[in-house]
Structure formats: structure tokens, C-alpha cells
Amino acid sequence: xxxxxxxVMTGTLAGIVIYGxxxxxxxxxxxxxxxxxxxxxxWTIGLSVMATQASAVTFLSTPGQxxxxxxxxxxxxxxxxxxxxxxxxxxxxxxxxxxxxxxxEYLEGRFxxxxxxxxxxxxLLQRGLAAGITIYAPAIVLSTILEWSLSLTIGIxxxxxxxxxxxxxxxxxxxxxxQQMIVILLGMFAAGVVVVMxxxxxxxxxxxxxxxxHLGKLQVVDLEFDLNDRYNIWSALLGGTFLFLSYFGTDQxxxxxxxxxxxxxxxxxxxxxxxxxxxxMQFLVLLVGxxxxxxxxxxxxxxxxxSANLDKLRTSEYAGELTQLxxxxxxxxxxxxxxxxxxxxxxxxxxxxxxxxxxDRIEGTLAERTAVSKSVDDLISAYDPELIKEDRDYVFITFxxxxxxxxxxxxLLAVIFSAAMSSTSSELNALATTSVIxxxxxxxxxxxxxxxxxxxxxxxxxxxxxxxxxxxxxxxxFDNLIQAVNIIGSLFYGAILGIFxxxxxxKQVGGRAVFKAALLGQAFVSATFVASWLEYIDLAFLxxxxxxxxxxxxxxxxxxxxxxxTAVTVPENDLL
Amino acid sequence: xxxxxxxxxxxxEPDDPxxxxxxxxxxxxxxxxxxxxxxxxxxxxxxxxx
Numbered sequence: 001x002x003x004x005x006x007x008v009m010t011g012t013l014a015g016i017v018i019y020g021x022x023x024x025x026x027x028x029x030x031x032x033x034x035x036x037x038x039x040x041x042x043w044t045i046g047l048s049v050m051a052t053q054a055s056a057v058t059f060l061s062t063p064g065q066x067x068x069x070x071x072x073x074x075x076x077x078x079x080x081x082x083x084x085x086x087x088x089x090x091x092x093x094x095x096x097x098x099x100x101x102x103x104x105e106y107l108e109g110r111f112x113x114x115x116x117x118x119x120x121x122x123x124l125l126q127r128g129l130a131a132g133i134t135i136y137a138p139a140i141v142l143s144t145i146l147e148w149s150l151s152l153t154i155g156i157x158x159x160x161x162x163x164x165x166x167x168x169x170x171x172x173x174x175x176x177x178x179q180q181m182i183v184i185l186l187g188m189f190a191a192g193v194v195v196v197m198x199x200x201x202x203x204x205x206x207x208x209x210x211x212x213x214h215l216g217k218l219q220v221v222d223l224e225f226d227l228n229d230r231y232n233i234w235s236a237l238l239g240g241t242f243l244f245l246s247y248f249g250t251d252q253x254x255x256x257x258x259x260x261x262x263x264x265x266x267x268x269x270x271x272x273x274x275x276x277x278x279x280x281m282q283f284l285v286l287l288v289g290x291x292x293x294x295x296x297x298x299x300x301x302x303x304x305x306x307s308a309n310l311d312k313l314r315t316s317e318y319a320g321e322l323t324q325l326x327x328x329x330x331x332x333x334x335x336x337x338x339x340x341x342x343x344x345x346x347x348x349x350x351x352x353x354x355x356x357x358x359x360d361r362i363e364g365t366l367a368e369r370t371a372v373s374k375s376v377d378d379l380i381s382a383y384d385p386e387l388i389k390e391d392r393d394y395v396f397i398t399f400x401x402x403x404x405x406x407x408x409x410x411x412l413l414a415v416i417f418s419a420a421m422s423s424t425s426s427e428l429n430a431l432a433t434t435s436v437i438x439x440x441x442x443x444x445x446x447x448x449x450x451x452x453x454x455x456x457x458x459x460x461x462x463x464x465x466x467x468x469x470x471x472x473x474x475x476x477x478f479d480n481l482i483q484a485v486n487i488i489g490s491l492f493y494g495a496i497l498g499i500f501x502x503x504x505x506x507k508q509v510g511g512r513a514v515f516k517a518a519l520l521g522q523a524f525v526s527a528t529f530v531a532s533w534l535e536y537i538d539l540a541f542l543x544x545x546x547x548x549x550x551x552x553x554x555x556x557x558x559x560x561x562x563x564x565x566t567a568v569t570v571p572e573n574d575l576l
Numbered sequence: 577x578x579x580x581x582x583x584x585x586x587x588x589e590p591d592d593p594x595x596x597x598x599x600x601x602x603x604x605x606x607x608x609x610x611x612x613x614x615x616x617x618x619x620x621x622x623x624x625x626x
Binding site for chain 2: 071074078081082084085088089161213214216218220222223233263264266268269272275276279280283468
């Protein structure tokens with residue numbers, strides 16, 4: 001990496017961190033530390049909510065996903081705007097009316113302490129695991145590019161995030177996220193422009209889109225109903241809406257972002273801003289991945305995108321075979337390039353038979369390319385069966401480091417760092433808030449002064465940072481990072497959402513029934529996931545959200561009615 | 577902060593949105609925009625169905 005890239009990357013990141021620490025230097029009480037004095041405007045909330053969700057995984061995995069499978073992943077976010085509207089109508093007014101610090105605090109008033117503690121623990125479990133992955137994702141990038149050890153890279157990223165999150169609390173998180181999101185959007189836009197400029201002379205953006213479309217990369221909407229299909233419009237609108245209701249309505253890392261709003265109106269506007277711009281943003285990130293796919297129709301891609309694996313093969317007994325495969329890959333690209341130019345000409349002439357012929361030729365060469373990649377995967381397995389062969393997370397970073405101009409490489413690396421830091425800081429901040437407000441202060445150490453709980457919040461932030469770093473150290477066990485994050489979320493969100501649905505909409509149900517129902521729901525979801533993992537059943541993970549929620553609600557209603565039949569229910573303190 | 581503080585209900589301030597008159601219209605705009613986006617995506621998908 002050039003000196004200019006280093007300067008751009010470190011300057012951008014250091015500037016954001018210093019600005020965040022400076023702006024939050026006077027945070028000296030728990031309310032300010034955990035709720036940021038409740039003075040944020042809607043655009044800060046909106047960008048902060050987007051930045052919390054958009055981890056580095058989004059900018060590493062998503063373009064790679066589009067490179068392989070096209071734009072279909074955009075459907076995953078179709079439930080998000082619906083969820084935003086539902087939350088604005090039903091959930092935000094309750095949180096604001098009760099002036100809670102955490103989403104789980106509300107549950108004690110509605111049910112009892114057991115339900116609050118159970119829900120807080122479910123959140124801590126799943127978010128604590130996910131925080132490790134959000135640190136690990138950029139660490140693999142940097143460790144590969146800078147040839148640092150993975151442990152050192154994870155440590156450096158973690159320490160920077162922990163530092164400014166501990167110092168400034170939730171306000172530091174929101175203030176830095178606004179700057180980080182601006183850097184992210186600028187960087188991704190620049191990457192999209194550069195990839196089009198890197199196409200052969202005379203080829204326009206429209207030509208690239210035409211080629212991608214005729215090779216099946218622009219299939220966004222899949223109307224076919226298939227329970228096992230991870231991304232179709234039905235799983236997105238049903239399962240996805242439930243996932244996003246859970247995530248934005250009950251996950252403290254998001255709830256804390258909009259509870260920092262100056263008013264209910266500012267928070268609502270922030271969420272609606274997210275509802276309008278999130279899907280187009282994801283679409284554009286995916287589109288960059290599709291454009292990178294078109295770019296590599298004209299330029300020889302690596303036979304395998306994880307350069308660390310290739311370096312190992314080059315110094316092994318398999319070096320000769322690898323060289324042969326690379327030569328074959330080069331030869332395939334020459335034919336691929338010619339066929340793609342034919343397709344462009346045919347598209348311009350609107351010549352259907354010529355389009356079909358050129359498309360068949362490209363698909364043939366792409367199949368040959370896939371066979372070469374498969375042979376390289378076999379070599380990697382033969383060299384070391386433990387090495388991970390999945391390389392889609394390296395596609396976009398390979399493009400960034402090898403083909404972007406000097407200066408822009410540093411900016412795009414700052415994008416990935418910014419994304420990692422923004423989502424990790426939210427997670428650590430939320431984990432600490434829930435630990436202090438819902439567990440430590442409520443049940444373990446009560447009756448101490450504000451200063452004690454402020455210090456406890458800082459210590460919990462550091463403690464969760466250490467746990468996230470430890471989990472990051474073993475996160476390489478997951479093949480695909482973005483799926484790992486979503487699967488972990490789907491495992492726990494269903495039961496959590498079920499508890500909140502009962503709280504909001506079934507006022508006759510009490511704490512005892514919902515507590516048992518949530519345990520049953522979580523047990524059923526866990527069993528379903530294990531059955532799916534062991535391939536006894538075929539079920540996409542998004543449905544786990546719906547299953548967990550429905551079982552919790554249904555059992556809560558059944559248990560409540562059976563209690564009503566056998567005993568007189570003790571009146572509860574219903575705040576609604 | 578009182579660690580055993582009770583959650584206190586507080587009346588919400590009047591909160592009309594800055595544009596479109598009321599929140600119902602705001603929600604409607606978000607959902608209509610989203611529907612149009614999905615339709616646009618569907619048309620793109622259909623145009624390139626191989």
C-alpha cells in the first residue's frame with residue numbers, strides 16, 4: 001500500500017475518533033453516558049441507525065455475494081421499511097412515554113423482573129457473539145493486505161473502538177457514526193464510478209448493465225414460494241419483517257440509537273429515513289459487486305480470491321499445478337473478453353440470435369473458469385484440509401487493492417474500518433447499557449450513587465470489548481460472515497420479539513405465562529436450527545424469527561388461559 | 577440516578593411531522609415509495625429473465 005493510501009486511511013480514521021472524543025469530553029453522568037442527553041436530531045439518528053446495521057461485513061461480503069449470485073440478496077431488506085413504520089406507530093411512543101433506558105426495562109413494568117432479565121440475557125448472549133464477528137471481518141482484510149498476524153489486527157481494531165466507546169459512551173457512538181456513514185457512502189460511490197471507468201474503452205455503464213442482465217445477475221425479485229430458499233420475496237416480506245421488527249424494536253444496539261433522539265418526532269423521522277434509504281443503499285452496494293463481476297469478464301480474476309491461500313500453494317509441492325491453472329485461467333479470459341464484446345455489440349444492435357449465441361459462449365467460458373476455481377479449491381484442500389476455500393468475502397477487497405487508484409485504496413479501507421467501528425461501538429455500548437441497567441444495577445448492586453454506575457458502565461464496555469475480541473479470535477470457523485451474523489440473530493430474535501409482541505398487543509397475558517412461553521419458543525427454535533443444520537429438515541434461517549415469535553405468542557396465550565381457568569390471576573402493574 | 581427508580585409515564589409532547597401534515601401521511605409515503613421500488617426491481621428482473 002502506498003504512503004498516500006496510508007495517510008488517507010489513518011487520517012480519516014484518526015480524524016473521526018479524535019472528533020468523537022473531543023465532542024464527548026464532558027460526559028460525566030450515567031444519563032449522558034448511556035442516553036447522550038437525548039439531544040440528537042433526526043439525520044444523526046437516521047445515519048447512526050444505518051451505520052449500526054451496516055457492519056464491515058456489509059461492505060466485504062455483500063459485493064462478493066452479488067459477484068457470485070447477482071442482486072437477489074437485496075430482497076433480504078424488503079421487510080425493513082414495513083418494520084420501520086410498525087415501530088414508529090406502536091413501539092416508539094411507548095418507549096418515549098415511559099422514558100426507559102433500555103427496551104428490556106419496559107418489560108419489568110409490563111410483566112415482571114424475571115421476563116426483563118431473561119430477555120436481557122438473550123440479547124446479551126446473541127449480541128455478545130455477533131460483536132466478535134463484526135471485529136473479525138475487517139481484521140481478515142487487514143491481516144491479508146498488511147501481512148500482519150490476525151490476532152494483532154483484531155487487537156488493534158478492538159482497542160481503538162473500545163477506547164472511544166469507553167471515553168464518550170453513546171454520544172461518542174452516534175457522533176462518530178455520522179462521520180463514518182458519510183465516509184462509507186462517499187467511498188462506495190467512488191468505487192462504483194471507478195469500476196465503470198475501468199471497463200474497456202467505449203463501454204458504458206449501460207453496456208455493463210446489459211451484459212450483467214443477460215448473464216442473470218440482475219434478478220432482484222424472486223416470486224417463487226420456497227421455504228428452503230433463503231432469499232425470495234415471501235421469506236423477505238414475512239420472515240424479514242419479523243427479523244427487522246426484532247432487530248430495530250428489541251435489540252438494544254438499535255433501540256439506544258433512537259432513544260437518544262431529542263423528541264419522539266426526531267426518532268420517528270430517523271427510523272423513516274432508514275426505511276426509505278436502506279434498501280436503495282443495499283441495492284447500490286450489490287450493484288458495485290455486479291459491476292466488479294462485469295469488470296472481471298474483461299480482466300483476468302485471480303483463480304482464487306484469498307491471496308493468503310495462493311501464497312501457501314506457491315511455496316508448496318502444488319506450485320506447478322497452480323501455475324498451469326493460472327495460465328489456463330488467463331487463456332479463458334481472452335475468449336471471455338471476445339465473447340463479452342460480441343454480446344455488447346449484439347445488444348447495441350438489438351440482434352436477438354447474436355445475443356443468445358454470445359451469451360452461450362460467455363456462459364461456457366464462465367463454466368470453464370468455475371472448473372479452474374474448483375481445481376484450485378481441490379489443491380488447497382490437498383495442501384491443508386483445514387483451510388477455508390470460500391473466497392467471496394475477498395472479492396471486493398481484491399478489486400480495491402489491485403485496481404483502485406492510489407488514495408482511493410486508503411479511502412475504501414477507511415470505509416471498511418469505519419463500518420466495523422461503527423457497528424462494534426454500538427454493540428459494546430448497548431451490551432454495557434443492558435448489563436448495567438437491566439442486570440447489575442437492578443439485581444446485583446443496588447443503591448449506589450451515579451458515579452459508581454458511570455464507572456460500572458465504562459468497565460462493562462471494556463469487559464464486553466474483551467469478550468468480543470476473544471470471540472473474534474475463533475470467528476474463522478464460519479464460512480460466510482454475513483450469514484453467520486444473520487443466523488445468530490435469527491436464533492434469538494424470534495423469542496425476544498414474541499415477548500414484546502405479547503407485551504404490546506395482548507394485555508391480558510401476565511409475566512408467568514410469557515416467561516414459560518419464551519423458554520419454550522427458544523427451545524423449539526434451537527431444536528429446529530439443529531435439525532436444519534444436521535439436514536433432517538430444509539428450512540431457511542429467516543423463518544426461525546417467525547417460528548420463535550409465533551410459538552412464544554401462542555404458548556403465552558394458551559398458558560395464560562389455562563392459568564385463568566385454574567386460578568385467579570394476580571393483577572399486574574400494566575403501564576400501557 | 578436512583579437504581580431502584582420506577583418507570584414513570586410521561587405525557588408526550590405534540591409531535592406533528594415537519595411535512596405532510598400528519599404521521600399517517602408520512603407512513604403512507606414511505607410504504608408507497610417502497611412498493612414502487614419493489615415494482616421497479618420486479619420490472620428489472622423480468623426484463624432480464626433469460
